[in-house]
Structure formats: C-alpha cells, structure tokens
Amino acid sequence: MIGNFLDQFWSLTFGGLSLGFIYILIALGYTMVYGVLRMINFANSEIFMVGTFATIIVVRDVFKFTQASEPATGFRLVLILATALIFSMLVSGVLSMLVEIVAYRRLRRMNSGVLAPLISAIGVSMVLAESVRILTDSRPVASPRAMEKKFIGQFFDAGIRIDNTIIVISALILFAALMTFVNRTRMGKAIRAVSMNPNAARLMGINIDGVVSATFLVGGLMTGAAGFFYVLKYENTASNIGFELGIAAFTAAILGGIGNIKGAFYGGLALGLLETYASFFLGTQWKAVTVFVVLVLILYTRPNGLFGEALTQTRA
Amino acid sequence: MKKRGLISVAAAAALAAASLVAIAPASNAAAKTITLAFQGPLTGEEASVGQDELAGMLYAVKLFNAKNKGKYVVKVVQADDQGDPAQSAKVAPGIASNKKIIGLVGAAYSGATIAALPYYKQTLLPMISPSATRVSITNPAAEGGAMGVPVFHRVPPTDKVQGPSLFKLATKGVSSPKVFVVDDQSAYGVGLVDYMKPSIPAGQSAGFDSVSDKTTDWSATISKIKTAAANVVIYTGYFPQAAPFFKQLRDSGYTGILAGGDGVLSPSFVTLAPASVLEGVRLTAGTVPLAEISAKLEADFKKQMGKASGVYAAESIDATNVFLSCVAKGVSTREAMLKCVKAYSGKSLTGSTIKFDAYGDVAGGVMNGFEVKGGVIKFTGPVK
Numbered sequence: 001m002i003g004n005f006l007d008q009f010w011s012l013t014f015g016g017l018s019l020g021f022i023y024i025l026i027a028l029g030y031t032m033v034y035g036v037l038r039m040i041n042f043a044n045s046e047i048f049m050v051g052t053f054a055t056i057i058v059v060r061d062v063f064k065f066t067q068a069s070e071p072a073t074g075f076r077l078v079l080i081l082a083t084a085l086i087f088s089m090l091v092s093g094v095l096s097m098l099v100e101i102v103a104y105r106r107l108r109r110m111n112s113g114v115l116a117p118l119i120s121a122i123g124v125s126m127v128l129a130e131s132v133r134i135l136t137d138s139r140p141v142a143s144p145r146a147m148e149k150k151f152i153g154q155f156f157d158a159g160i161r162i163d164n165t166i167i168v169i170s171a172l173i174l175f176a177a178l179m180t181f182v183n184r185t186r187m188g189k190a191i192r193a194v195s196m197n198p199n200a201a202r203l204m205g206i207n208i209d210g211v212v213s214a215t216f217l218v219g220g221l222m223t224g225a226a227g228f229f230y231v232l233k234y235e236n237t238a239s240n241i242g243f244e245l246g247i248a249a250f251t252a253a254i255l256g257g258i259g260n261i262k263g264a265f266y267g268g269l270a271l272g273l274l275e276t277y278a279s280f281f282l283g284t285q286w287k288a289v290t291v292f293v294v295l296v297l298i299l300y301t302r303p304n305g306l307f308g309e310a311l312t313q314t315r316a
Numbered sequence: 317m318k319k320r321g322l323i324s325v326a327a328a329a330a331l332a333a334a335s336l337v338a339i340a341p342a343s344n345a346a347a348k349t350i351t352l353a354f355q356g357p358l359t360g361e362e363a364s365v366g367q368d369e370l371a372g373m374l375y376a377v378k379l380f381n382a383k384n385k386g387k388y389v390v391k392v393v394q395a396d397d398q399g400d401p402a403q404s405a406k407v408a409p410g411i412a413s414n415k416k417i418i419g420l421v422g423a424a425y426s427g428a429t430i431a432a433l434p435y436y437k438q439t440l441l442p443m444i445s446p447s448a449t450r451v452s453i454t455n456p457a458a459e460g461g462a463m464g465v466p467v468f469h470r471v472p473p474t475d476k477v478q479g480p481s482l483f484k485l486a487t488k489g490v491s492s493p494k495v496f497v498v499d500d501q502s503a504y505g506v507g508l509v510d511y512m513k514p515s516i517p518a519g520q521s522a523g524f525d526s527v528s529d530k531t532t533d534w535s536a537t538i539s540k541i542k543t544a545a546a547n548v549v550i551y552t553g554y555f556p557q558a559a560p561f562f563k564q565l566r567d568s569g570y571t572g573i574l575a576g577g578d579g580v581l582s583p584s585f586v587t588l589a590p591a592s593v594l595e596g597v598r599l600t601a602g603t604v605p606l607a608e609i610s611a612k613l614e615a616d617f618k619k620q621m622g623k624a625s626g627v628y629a630a631e632s633i634d635a636t637n638v639f640l641s642c643v644a645k646g647v648s649t650r651e652a653m654l655k656c657v658k659a660y661s662g663k664s665l666t667g668s669t670i671k672f673d674a675y676g677d678v679a680g681g682v683m684n685g686f687e688v689k690g691g692v693i694k695f696t697g698p699v700k
Contacts, residue, residue, distance in 0.1 A: 011539065012536070140559075159569065235563060279536030284531055
C-alpha cells in the first residue's frame with residue numbers, strides 16, 4: 001500500500017492541491033462575512049453553485065460550444081476562459097450582495113441577534129438550490145470542453161495537467177489580490193475596522209452598510225471564481241453540488257480559523273490534500289470520516305482553528 | 317440533509333395537488349374515471365429517474381385518454397418516495413388505503429419497493445415496476461419466499477441477468493482482461509457487483525472500489541486503477557456520476573475499456589462529457605431507449621411531454637399499458653386488476669412478449685448491449 005502510495009504520491013498531490021485551491025476560494029466567502037458580521041452565511045454554498053452555472057452559460061450559450069466541438073486554442077481560448085471567469089465572479093458577487101440586502105440587512109438593523117439571520121441564510125440557500133433544481137429539471141448539467149486537458153509537464157512520475165496548473169496559479173493571484181485589498185486599500189481598512197469593533201467604526205464615520213455590502217461582494221467574487229475553477233476542472237455541475245462543496249469549504253474555514261483570511265488559505269489546502277490522501281489509503285467512503293476526525297483532533301488543541309479567529313489578524 | 321427533506325415534502329404536496337388538477341381533462345358525464353398511481357423519486361437527489369418514468373407513464377395515459385375520449389378518463393396520483401425506503405414507508409399507507417387507486421406503476425427503486433410491499437400486499441394493490449431489478453423481490457429461494465407475491469410484477473430482467481452480461485460485454489474482444497469494478501454504494505450498484513463476481517474468471521480481476529454517489533473528485537479511485545494496471549473499468553452506478561468519473565479517468569491518461577450498466581444508460585449521459593471522452597463506452601440494459609425503438613416515437617414523446625424521454629421510458633410505458641389494457645376491458649377494482657395483470661399477455665414496445673410468471677417476472681429477459689459512438693448511444697444487439 002505504501003509503495004503504491006509513493007508511486008501515486010505526486011499525482012494525488014496535484015489533484016489535492018487544485019481541489020484545495022477551490023476550497024480556499026469558497027472558504028473566503030464564509031470567512032470574510034464571518035469576520036465582519038460574526039455570522040455564517042450558509043447561502044454561500046449556493047452562490048458557488050450559481051457561479052458554476054454562470055461559467056457553463058458562457059461556454060455553452062455565449063461561445064456555442066457543444067460536446068462535439070473541438071476545444072479552442074490560442075487567443076480564443078484565453079478570451080473564453082477570461083470571460084467565463086469574470087462573468088462567474090460578477091454573477092456570484094452581485095448575487096451575494098443581493099442576498100445580504102434581501103435576507104440579512106433588515107434583521108441586522110433591527111438587532112435581531114444571531115439566530116434569525118442563520119435561519120434566513122438557510123432559507124435563502126434552499127430557495128436558490130430549489131429554483132435552480134426546477135430550472136434544470138433536477139438534472140446534472142455538463143460544460144462542453146473548451147480547453148483540451150493537456151499534460152504540460154512531468155514531475156517525477158506524475159503528469160502536470162494544464163487545468164490544475166491554471167487553477168493553482170490563478171487562485172494564488174486572486175488570493176494575493178484579496179490580501180492587498182484588505183490590507184492596503186481604504187475599503188479594506190474600513191472592513192478591518194468594522195470587523196474589530198463595529199460601534200467604534202460607526203462613530204468614526206464609516207458607512208457600515210457600505211462595508212457589509214463590499215464584504216459580501218468580495219466574498220461572492222471569490223466564491224464565483226471557485227465556481228469557474230470547479231467547472232474548469234470537473235466540467236459539470238448540478239443544483240445540489242453546493243451542499244457538499246459548501247460543507248467542505250466551511251470545514252476548511254473552521255480548520256484554519258474562521259474569520260481569518262490566511263486561515264482559509266491553509267485550511268483549504270490542508271483539507272484538499274487530506275481528502276485526497278485519505279481516499280487513497282482508506283477508500284473514498286472514509287473520506288468524510290477522516291476529515292472530521294482530523295478536524296476534531298485539531299480543535300481539541302486549537303479551539304479557534306490553526307490560525308485563530310478574526311479578520312484583523314491578517315495584518316502582516 | 318434535513319433541509320432537503322423539508323423542501324421535498326412541500327414540493328411533493330404542491331406537485332401532487334398540481335398534477336391532480338392538470339391531468340384530469342374536462343369532465344365528461346359519460347366517461348368512467350379510473351385512478352392509477354405512480355411511485356418513485358420525484359424530488360431530491362434521484363428526482364430525474366422518477367420524473368423520467370413518470371413522464372413515460374403520463375405519456376401512455378395521455379394517448380389512452382385521447383383514444384378513449386368519452387369512455388374512460390384515467391387519472392394518475394403521484395407518490396414521491398425520493399427513492400428512499402424510509403420515505404416510501406411513509407407514502408405507501410396513503411396510496412394503499414385510497415381504494416380509488418386500482419394499479420400502481422412502481423416503485424422505481426428496489427429498496428423503496430420492499431418498504432412499501434407490506435402495505436400493498438395487505439390491500440392487494442397490483443404493482444408493475446419499470447425498474448426495480450433487485451433479485452430477491454421475486455426470488456422464491458429467498459428467505460421467506462418471494463416477498464413480492466402476489467401483488468408485485470416487473471417489466472425488466474433482474475440484476476442476476478445483468479451482472480454476468482455486463483462483465484461479458486465489457487471484456488469482449490480483450491485478450492487478457494484485467495477488470496477493475498467500481499460501485500456507487502447503492503443497493504443497485506453493490507448488488508450488481510455481487511451478481512457479477514461469480515462470473516469473473518480467476519486472474520482477470522484487478523480490484524474493486526466502492527465510492528459514494530456524491531463523489532465529485534475521483535482522483536483516489538483513479539490512482540488505484542492505475543496502480544492495478546487495469547485495462548477494463550466497469551462502473552455500477554448511475555449516469556450523473558459515471559460521466560464525470562469516465563471523464564476524469566480518461567483525462568488522467570487511461571486508454572482501456574469503460575463500461576457500465578443500465579443506470580448509466582440515459583440520453584443525458586452523453587451530454588455530460590465530450591464525445592471524444594465517451595467514445596466506445598459499453599453499456600448493458602434490459603431497456604431500449606425510445607429513440608432506438610423508433611425516431612418517430614421519440615419525436616412524438618417529445619412533442620407530447622415537452623422533454624426528451626429518459627431511461628426506463630419504454631418500461632414505464634409498457635408497465636402502464638398493461639394496466640390500461642385491463643382498464644379498456646372494463647376492470648375497475650383492485651381484485652379484477654390483479655387477476656387481469658396475472659393473465660396478461662401482450663407485446664412490449666420493442667415487440668417482445670410481456671407475460672408475468674408466478675413470481676411477477678417476465679420470462680426470458682434479455683440484456684441488450686450499447687456502445688457510445690460519435691456522442692450517441694448506439695444499440696449493438698443482445699449480449700451473447
């Protein structure tokens with residue numbers, strides 16, 4: 001078994017890494033909102049699901065790909081991928097903002113406490129999932145192949161595939177951009193201020209609604225990007241995929257320390273790799289069990305996750 | 317999963333209410349109203365299977381009602397079991413106690429069928445399933461005898477026939493097959509593997525894996541397949557998982573044979589992966605897609621139902637037609653319906669004979685082979 005594992009180590013690792021980066025981006029959606037509002041935005045899983053559909057709409061309906069089409073190359077390929085990425089990010093970002101305005105804002109103004117928005121979040125999540133289920137007739141939907149899945153290199157025994165490479169590099173760029181936004185811009189500073197102390201922030205003249213909207217927008221943009229990468233890697237989606245991926249990303253956020261951007265990064269990576277290795281060693285049926293056993297063990301020693309709570313700690 | 321359960325109950329209630337209104341045509345004083353029922357997963361994860369079968373049943377009923385205008389009006393009551401035995405045990409008592417219902421097409425799944433059987437046996441409600449293929453339901457050698465007798469009947473051949481046929485088809489023409497079998501942990505998938513195992517010759521097995529039907533990333537299974545150097549991979553599960561699995565396997569550089577059972581055979585299967593990836597995938601099923609029977613039939617189905625036919629559409633139509641032929645003979649009670657179904661002998665859409673044996677099976681079930689060619693599932697004839 002160990003010998004087999006070593007044979008497959010690098011190909012498992014590459015697969016786990018690209019999955020991990022998808023988790024990171026979704027986890028950011030949870031963690032950003034938690035950092036600012038101390039609230040779990042359960043609708044984030046469905047915002048991801050809608051993002052996957054946005055990508056498929058671009059590839060299938062805008063660029064007219066079918067399962068029989070030849071994959072695109074060169075400039076056209078870049079154009080398609082960029083359009084799909086940006087469209088998915090925008091759709092998810094705007095949807096995330098709308099969800100906040102419709103489902104949470106009034107509750108927040110009325111000081112409803114933590115439980116009402118939680119139920120509201122689960123409600124929104126159901127509405128989104130069921131609407132898409134009805135629209136898609138409960139069927140899985142596939143994305144036609146726009147990019148040929150070529151091997152672009154070899155690392156020990158493992159082939160390095162182009163889609164995994166694009167995911168890892170683009171996700172790293174997006175993550176760096178998010179860190180810069182939170183740490184270097186005026187809005188980022190305002191987000192950190194509200195996260196630290198909302199009352200003091202309001203007294204300093206910060207527009208709380210604006211900050212909350214921006215947080216949901218940024219979280220949604222990242223989650224939408226995850227939707228694009230998911231479709232790039234797996235080339236299909238369904239109205240019910242949000243649940244599974246959402247739980248995984250939420251676990252990643254907790255693992256790293258929810259509310260902490262760096263925590264989401266390491267939590268996502270750890271989870272992606274752990275799931276892949278555990279599936280190989282113990283069989284795929286033990287994946288979830290292994291992940292949660294590890295999570296519980298980590299929380300025993302570090303109850304706030306690997307990197308502790310709060311967005312504020314991301315200051316370098 | 318509680319949240320999905322809740323929605324489904326609400327959705328099921330709405331659906332049931334809507335369907336009753338929608339299906340009943342303008343009332344006609346002279347026409348006799350007959351009520352049949354459908355049971356299968358109409359909401360939840362497996363909804364597409366049930367919705368496809370229901371569409372087959374409604375199609376048959378629609379044709380019948382149009383043909384017998386003024387004489388009969390057949391209504392369909394929908395029971396949503398979500399493909400889940402626990403849910404089935406909840407909806408079955410209601411169907412069983414509704415004496416207006418004189419025949420049930422379903423249940424779609426074997427587990428749900430077994431959970432509902434006690435209620436239907438008690439009230440003698442005749443059942444004809446288009447797709448419950450678990451062997452034990454009609455097996456007199458099973459503990460306690462065939463549990464489905466006397467009310468259960470089914471149109472398709474059982475997994476006992478399919479398991480060995482699938483192995484035979486998958487390894488056809490391969491000089492030294494090393495077969496890796498992956499199931500989806502469902503009763504269907506695991507059962508199919510159990511019936512396949514005795515037919516695998518020594519030295520031809522490369523290994524087995526059992527993977528949840530909620531899996532999206534198959535890299536661990538793929539690593540196992542590569543380690544075992546398999547050249548034939550058989551998946552016993554359903555098409556929504558088969559397509560991404562085959563796709564990821566091919567993308568990893570696997571060049572051997574891919575095969576699957578009737579759970580994979582669906583017109584939707586080929587829309588879920590590029591044609592080049594699915595080229596040559598071998599499938600078995602007791603069913604034949606409507607389009608394969610005749611393009612005209614499929615076109616008419618699409619026109620009448622507003623969507624393409626799914627897997628088991630032909631079996632659902634066949635099952636419904638057995639009941640409808642009895643209705644046309646004037647049957648209007650459960651007792652008379654059961655007697656009529658037992659005595660039924662007629663042709664299926666494909667032209668084979670439907671006649672149930674003492675345990676409810678159709679004799680001489682044949683497994684058909686299929687192959688994906690150029691993005692289309694092509695019928696390749698019976699598996700020999």
